Amino acid sequence: MADYDYDLFVIGAGSGGTRASRVSAAYGAKVAVAEEYRVGGTCVIRGCVPKKLLVYGAHFAEDLKDARRFGWDVPECRFDWAVLRDNVLADVDRLNGLYTQNLQNNGVEIIAERATVTGPHEVTLASGRTVTAKYILIAVGAHPHVPDFPGSDLGITSNEAFHLDALPKRVLIAGGGYIANEFAGIFNEFGSHVTVVNRSEVILRGYDHSMRDRLLQISITKGIDFRFHSEFKKIEKLENGALRVELSKYEPIEVDCVLFATGRVPNTKGLGLEEVGVELDDKGAVKVDADNQSSVDSIYAVGDVTNRVQLTPVAIREGQAFADTLFGGKPHQVDYHCIPNAVFSHPPMAGVGMTESEAKNKLGSVAIYQSDFRAMKNVLAGRHERALYKMVCDGVTKKVVGLHMIGPDAPEILQAAAVAVKAGLTKDAFDQTVALHPTMAEELVLLK
Incomplete structure (x- = not known):
């Protein structure tokens, strides 16, 4: 690969780009990554991580009220947005530093400039410098969509x-x-x-x-x-x-x-992709095959810019598969079946596999098991909010094809249960598991 400046040039240092860069470099590839904003991408800088910290902060509003029912003399409390905001942004700075250090420790060159694709093996930086690479990986993510209307x-x-x-x-x-x-x-x-x-x-x-x-x-x-x-x-x-x-x-x-x-749009505008023959879909996403390869053999894409599944863990899996396949001698593809998801609402939701409607459309015969209950903590707190767990099974085989939950800590509970759904276990396997009492999670093995 001496004919090129780099073995791999990555545009975008988000979740997918950093994983692909770090692992490829660990395999011995000469790697550079261009990032015009901050290392870490949407999830770390302006997405799931700072948002989850805000969610934690928001939970205290109810927890402080509930504490009184548990014997705590809690005075009326005042919320200070600026304190939470600044602490969250400080943690974002910390993570940005860790991601940067991690790349550098693995020998990845970080270029703090915007980069555009100007050839199948060529990238032009904002400074005007042109570099070449055997492979180019597009990992620029997506941005929030804003409707177009007056004001x-x-x-x-x-x-x-x-x-x-x-x-x-x-x-x-x-x-x-x-x-x-x-x-x-x-x-x-x-x-x-x-x-x-x-x-x-x-x-x-x-x-x-x-x-x-x-x-x-x-x-x-x-x-x-x-x-x-x-x-x-x-x-x-x-x-x-x-x-x-x-x-x-x-x-x-x-x-x-x-x-x-109102949705997110792939960051491909002005990137030069179409000019070099990379096919985009009607939303501007890079079209790729199962190996993350675009219509141009030397150009690949992972993460939200492909608009396949806009989730951070998926982008990381795609970046890993890309590096393993091209530089690690361990070719494999990402399995998109049974990806767990969560909504960090109040209360949070979580699910994996088919919904009840999807299962009825695809399987015809389905069996539904549910538990509609008040969490023990809510009962003593005098909070009437109810949790709901649903298990969707194949009506013939009783294989669990979906699990869906809303209630306190639902995402934490679902993560382990998602393994069972991914593994194709049956309702009987849940029934044979002894309940862990008293917990909310035990409802999963007591569903009727």
Whole structure:
């Protein structure tokens, strides 16, 4: 590979790009990665990690109230957004440093510039310098989509939510997906009045209907407003600094912040991919095969930029498979079957495998087992919020094809249970497992 400056040039130092870079370098490849912002990507810098820290912070609102029922003399507490914000951003800085150090320790050259593809083996940096590589890996991720209508530029996205100067008293969140519902729960617990606007009739399309219906019910009980079947018409800024939002089918609403959580778009614009023959789909995602290879033999792509499954662990798996296949002599492909998912709402949801509707459509005969209960902690706290666990089984073989949960710590519980679903175990295997009492998780082996 002496004809090239590098064996591998990676554009984007997010979850997929850093894994591919580090592992390829460990195999002996000469690797460089270009990153125009910060090492760590969406998840570490402006996504799942800082968001989960906000979720932890939001949980204290209910925990402090509940503590009184458990004998603790808890005074009225005041929430300081600036303290949490700054502590979260400081932890992001720490992680950015660790990711950078990890790459450098493995011999990866980090280039803090924007890079564009100018040939099958050529990359041009923002400084004008041109470098060559045997392989080029596109791992630039995606960015939040903002609808185009008058005044849409007055809103923010999840990117900016972590940097707000002050906590808005009234927040309008656009969208019905997991980002919208997570931030709705966060802001609501912090004391903001939250309104969720969705253009369809349901939240969390694609999730099991029982779970999303339960979350909607609980969210409304907690004071979150929902406006369905509505489109944005206009946003204007008033003299008092507030935003006046005009919606279809509803009266105008006055808020302090509009947050768009309306999907994510692959970051391929201006990257030069189409000019060198890389095929993109109608959303701008890089088309790749099972080995992450694009229509140009020397150019590959992993992570959100491919729009296959926009999840951090999937991007990491894809980056690992890419490095193992091209440089490690251990070719393999990512298995996308039975990927567990979670929504860190209040309360959180988690699921793996087929929903009840999917199973009925694909299998015909299904058996459904459920447990609808109040967690022990909620009972003593006087909180009426109920958890719901559902097991979806093949009606003939009783093989577990889906598990779906909403309730405290649901994602933590599901992770281990997802192994059983992935392994193809039956309902009988769950029934034969002795319950771990008293826990919420024991409901999984007591389902009727």
